[in-house]
Amino acid sequence: MRRPASDPSNAILLEAIERLGKKQDDFMEKLLEVEKSVASNSVLISDLTLRIDAVEKYSENTAVKSGKMDSQLSSLVAENKRLWDKVDELDAYKRRWNLRISGVLEEEGENVKMIILDIFRQVSPGLADVLQSSIDVAHRLGPKLGYTRPRTIIVQFLSRSHRDRIWADARRSEVLKQKKIRISEDLTERTKEARNKLWPLVEKARKEGRRAGFGGPNAVVDGKRISADDV
Template sequence: MDELKDKAAQNSSMLAALSKAVQFNAEEVKDCKAKVNEMESQFSLIQKENAELKERVKEQDRYKMRWCLKFKGLPEKKDENIRMDTIQLFKQIIPDMDLQRLEDAVDIVHRVGKREEFRSRPVVVLFARRLVKEELWRRTKDSPVCRERGVRFSEMMPLEDREARKKLWPQVEKARREGKRAYYRGPHAFIEGKKIG
């Protein structure tokens, strides 16, 4: 009997210890759940902030690129002064604009891409005056100088915008063939003033 009483007392103290351990674990699990919930809400806030920051960076890229033009077709020469060659080309495209105004408007000019032996690299121009850039961009579309010299201008835009435009191009092309007014604004396409895609 005494032996049974001892075993019962031992079992009772073991059960009490197990009960404390289970209670402690339950508290820990409750704590962990609260921390996980807090981290999940912080994670969703961080995801939202990250998406907003990415969009702001894209907008800044778009804005910065509105000050640039890219063109192809200017023959590449050894030891060239690409800035002066570019300004001379612009002067031919806009003959009524003062040369000094053009020189002041053109900030940075450089070629992009890897040098190849029988191919001229494209040229990127960063303008200090956006009005001059817009005027030049407008005039290049019907410029006989561009046609004669085989120079093609394009706007600078982020890769995502170029990809978005590429996807919408078949619809824009079809609309133009049908005589509808179709154009791009940023990454978006518009047909007869309605945004598509």
């Protein structure tokens, strides 16, 4: 009997099976490659995870160290401010025995101490007999600038009470106004800076008829002390 035309021959079936087997082999090879790639990626991912963990741990340690450093820095800044405040306080205390005199014309070969004694005797006549022994040092500050701009004179007293008496009398002295001579406190640079910052506040209060002045580096308005940090 004849084989039906629709039945594939053995050769065709074998060829089909071989093609299918080859496709399976190709698929298995690709699958193995994928598995190898996955395994390789797994190793890379594991290594990356370890690295990330190490970085996170390092970051945490760095953050802790940074926090400690910030705390130490804040402590050092506070300590530095405290020390500077102490130095300024000691400097200001030492200067309480001093007065500055500006506006006194310079002369060649002048005796500064005798010039100051003469001025102070006019400012505080009641101290005329004790001023000679009350003043320790009197000299001009800085290099000579010429006679058109007289240098300021610094005076250091042995007696704090005599210094305070002259300072009080100088505020209402007509002699100083006539001679255009100004007597002022010997302030530290920090106190000067603080007062310059607070001066508009003091000036405004005075214009309003309120009691205003300075006490050390602070402004005093109607009995209330105001620091430069408050402005």
